[in-house]
Structure formats: structure tokens, C-alpha cells
Amino acid sequence: MNSSDTSIKIYDSLQKKEVEIKTLQEGILTVYSCGPTVYNYVHIGNMRSFLTADLLVRTATCLGYKALFVSNITDVGHLTTDDVADSCGEDKLAKALKSKEGECFQNVWELSEYYAECYIQDSEALNITTPLVRPKATQHIQEQIRAIEKLIEDGFAYVTDNAVYFDISKFPEYGKLSGNVSQDSLLRHVREVVKDSDKNHPADFALWKKDDNHLMQWYSPWGWGFPGWHLECSVMAMKYLGETIDVHAGGEDLLFPHHECEVAQSECLTGKTFANYWLHTRFLQVDGEKMSKSKGNFFTVRDLIHNQGIDPRALRYALVSTPYTKPFNFTKQILVDASKKIKRFDEVINKLNENTRLKSESEDNTVLNILDKLYSDALDAMRNNLNTSVAIAKTLGAFKQIGSNIEEIKGSNATACLTLLKKFDSLLGFIFPKMETGTEKSDEDSSCQISDEINHLLTQRINAKKEKDYALADSIRNKIQEMGYKIIDTPEGSTVERF
RNA sequence: GGCGCCGUACCCAAGUGGUUAAGGGGAGAGUCUGCAAAACUUUUAUUCAGCAGUUCGAAUCUGCUCGGCGCCUCCA
Structure with a gap:
């Protein structure tokens, strides 16, 4: 090939x-x-x-x-x-x-x-x-x-x-x-x-x-x-x-x-x-059993997306993760893994978008060449009896490649990376979010629901950290965690997100 | 009864005649960090259910055995 x-x-x-x-x-x-x-x-x-x-x-x-x-x-x-x-x-x-x-x-x-x-x-x-x-x-x-x-x-x-x-x-x-x-x-x-x-x-x-x-x-x-x-x-x-x-x-x-x-x-x-x-x-099973209403392991797309808050891309990722020629055993774990991957995709894409505004310092195309090869490998895998497992592995490889070089990818290189990721997306369809028409609320959801209370606690913790009062900082973190959020410290500051 | 599929690490799983046996999760180590988390780097199968055979060479082909499953019956 x-x-x-x-x-x-x-x-x-x-x-x-x-x-x-x-x-x-x-x-x-x-x-x-x-x-x-x-x-x-x-x-x-x-x-x-x-x-x-x-x-x-x-x-x-x-x-x-x-x-x-x-x-x-x-x-x-x-x-x-x-x-x-x-x-x-x-x-x-x-x-x-x-x-x-x-x-x-x-x-x-x-x-x-x-x-x-x-x-x-x-x-x-x-x-x-x-x-x-x-x-x-x-x-x-x-x-x-x-x-x-x-x-x-x-x-x-x-x-x-x-x-x-x-x-x-x-x-x-x-x-x-x-x-x-x-x-x-x-x-x-x-x-x-x-x-x-x-x-x-x-x-x-x-x-x-x-x-x-x-x-x-x-x-x-x-x-x-x-x-x-x-x-x-x-x-x-x-x-x-x-x-x-x-x-x-x-x-x-x-x-x-x-x-x-x-x-x-x-x-x-x-x-x-x-x-x-x-x-x-081939049929899909849930936890090794045939999906049926009587067994209580029956999932509709709407329920997962609208009631259980699953990102549709994560569901898509999960459902195509095993090639169609094999029975697919759907588990919650697969959905959790898929959700993590989708989140990672977003992080990388956001960072790339930011980096497009920076001036490119090098003419080094190594990463782009690797990405190009990974895309062609993914396409080959798909040509070969829709081998989604391999195509996904190549896609994850691409994100890893970008992730480990993210600080160096700027300006036109960042733009080129995004263009390549769009090619992966047109092949597999779960990388970029769909343009929402207002029905989806996940974005506002997370920002809206970060209440003033949590923001206040977050500020308190940042101050405590500044004053090296780590005991207080940790107790505030525990409090925030009890409320269902986890803290992410970055060099630029701290943010929270839902578990 | 008929037709067909599958058994690969702790778990999911790719690989169908020669590869270092993908990838993900988990677990371990490291970088970063006050500590965590995340991210990144890294380690984690001399071996593919068992036995026999074909072959220079087998996870991959053939036969048998063991184990799991699907369809023919509502279903995509």
C-alpha cells in the first residue's frame, strides 16, 4: 500500500x-x-x-x-x-x-x-x-x-x-x-x-x-x-x-x-x-451481554448525550473504536476513556489556536512531516477494511506529537497543524466539535455553573498560596473538590473544572 | 439441527505467513509543582487458550481439544 x-x-x-x-x-x-x-x-x-x-x-x-x-x-x-x-x-x-x-x-x-x-x-x-x-x-x-x-x-x-x-x-x-x-x-x-x-x-x-x-x-x-x-x-x-x-x-x-x-x-x-x-x-453488546430493555443495559443516543452529559464526539469515538467486523463490547469505561481523549483534543486545539497568533520562530517542519505520515497511515488503515482501531491509534499519535512540541509550534506551523488535524477529523469525525446551533449547552454549562462561591474560594486559595499558607490552600481545594470540581494549576494561574 | 465468529499483557484491543507483537486504560519510575491534578518522558507480552501438523519461518495456514459468543427467533 x-x-x-x-x-x-x-x-x-x-x-x-x-x-x-x-x-x-x-x-x-x-x-x-x-x-x-x-x-x-x-x-x-x-x-x-x-x-x-x-x-x-x-x-x-x-x-x-x-x-x-x-x-x-x-x-x-x-x-x-x-x-x-x-x-x-x-x-x-x-x-x-x-x-x-x-x-x-x-x-x-x-x-x-x-x-x-x-x-x-x-x-x-x-x-x-x-x-x-x-x-x-x-x-x-x-x-x-x-x-x-x-x-x-x-x-x-x-x-x-x-x-x-x-x-x-x-x-x-x-x-x-x-x-x-x-x-x-x-x-x-x-x-x-x-x-x-x-x-x-x-x-x-x-x-x-x-x-x-x-x-x-x-x-x-x-x-x-x-x-x-x-x-x-x-x-x-x-x-x-x-x-x-x-x-x-x-x-x-x-x-x-x-x-x-x-x-x-x-x-x-x-x-x-x-x-x-x-x-x-456486527452487533454491539453492553458489558458482555446483549443490549436489551429487559436487562436494563439499553442506551439510546439521546439519553447519553442529553441526560448523561456525554460529549457526542466521545460517544462517536467509543462506538467506532472497534472495527465493524468484530462484535463491540460497550462499557462505561470505554466512554470514560473516550471522554478524556476528546477533552485532550480540545486542549491541544485551543493551545494551537492561541499559538497561531504567535510569531513562528523556526522553519522546522519535522512535526508537520510526522503528522503528515500519521495521517496517511490512518487513511491507509481505513482503506484496509475500515480499521478504526489503527486509525485512532495514529490520531492519538498525532496529538501526542503536537502535545510534546506544543511550545515550539507557533504561527504558520500552528495553522498547518490545525489544517492537518482537520484532515484527521474529516476522516474520523470526532476531533473538532460540531458547530452548535444553540441546543448544546455544555460550554455555558461549565462556565455558568462555576458559581461565584467557587470563584471566591479559588481566589482565596490563590492568595493563600501566595502567602505560602499551604494548609489553608489545601483545605480550600478539598472544599472545592467536595463541590464536584477539580483544580488545575498552570503556570498562568488556577482554574476549576467539573469532574 | 443448520450457518458463522472469537480466545493476544491486569483490562479493552490492532495485527491473518518473516514487524522491536500497534494503540488505549491501569500500574510503576522520572520531569514540572509547596503538595496534588493535568501534561510530557519512560517501564510494563521472547509471546499470542492447549496439543499436533504444514513451512526455512506460524499469533497468523490445517486438524483436533478446551473455553466464550452470535445468527437462523424482536433487533442495527
């Missing part, structure tokens, strides 16, 4: 090995990332998988690709038992409406609108690249109906009294993505829940459900009803990115049935490969 190499390697779930991405069009990378079903706030596990797509897009962009990125919002059709091909069970949105949290909404439309908006806010907080389009399933019903009509016309789908189904026997490759090729594994869990005796094969999946009682329904050639969950992604990916896309990303759980079904219906629609590469993010 050398610095002019712009190839990107990823682990492709279809080929089940690491491969180099050959884009369909030179210099353009199309990425479709499966977004959330908006029936609740997104949690950190959702975000980890969205972050994978984001990192791929960032890496490609840093390498000079034009990355075309689309990420959907599922706001209809995702049933609670979509696993089974029959798509029976309750609509997730309808179920959410009936739940306690759902009481404040007039209807499912309002509910999905609300959670979709929250999802976008949370994505932005975590500095996830804004997609070109965030298509919603409900805004693409006509496209889905047309796709179903074509599938029926071409003999890939059939109609029963209850639904329109995709006929998996017409697509011999069904199962190629998930490895669920045996009849046994296809049938295993379908048997118990067959609701439609007119189905050809129990594993045939629904493209359209006839249901004139559903809370969200549309009129179709097959009467009132709603689309199946899998079709929306096929239709929207093709609409915005073309019949074949380069990379399709999502959580590992989507591999089957969701992505398997997408492949089948898309490839039957167009006769072309749907996605050349499949990128699946």
Missing part, C-alpha cells in the same frame, strides 16, 4: 472474504445504508451500524471519490414478526402507538414523524455524514406498487386472498447471501406461523399485505393494504442510486431475511446484480 493508492478493501458478506471495492463508475462510490424503523429513539447499537456506512463514505471522500450516500427511514411495513416470510404480527409503528410512550401521539403518522426527526437529530449529533437523500418508505408507495406489478407480470410473484408474495422458487439463488440455502433452514421457523394456506412455499415473502384495517394503508391493484418491509429498500436504492449499487450496508441481523429478500426481488426486477458488496456491522 502506498499513499497514492486509492483502493478500499472491505469484508464482503456475500463473498465472505475481504475484497477490494471495484466501483461501477470510476471515482464514484454508491452506498446504500439501511436506516432505522422509526418506532422509537435510536439506540447506540443502531448508531454503530450507521457509523460504519458513514466511515466508508468518509474514507472514500478523503481518497477523492465522489461518494453517493443514501440512507432510508422505514416508517411502514416492518412487522413484529417479519422474520417469518408471512409477515404476520403487528406493525411496529402501530404497536408503538399503543405503548405508554405512544400515548402522546394522535396517530401513527405523527409518531413516525417524531421519531424520524429524532433519528436525524441524533445522527447529526454523532456527526454522521448527511445522506444525499433520506427516503421514507411511505413516500415511495407508488414505486413499490409498480415494482410488485412488474414482478407479477414477469412471473416472480403471485397474488392470494391475503397478499402478494414473492415466489422464491423462481430465484434459485435465494439464500446466497445468508447461507440459508437448505430447505430445512428455510422451513424451520416458518411452519408454526403459516397463516396463508395459498402460499406456494412457506418461505415466500410478502410484497404487499392486503389489510383494510391497517393504520397506514394505501389503495393498490390488490385493494387496500400496505407494502412488505423488504421491498422499500430495493425500490429506493434503485431509484436514487441505480439498478446496481456498489455497497449495501446494514446491521448483521438484516442479513436474513431482509437483505436476502432485497437481493431476490431486486435481481428479478432488473436481471442485474443488486449490490456488488455487502457490508454488515
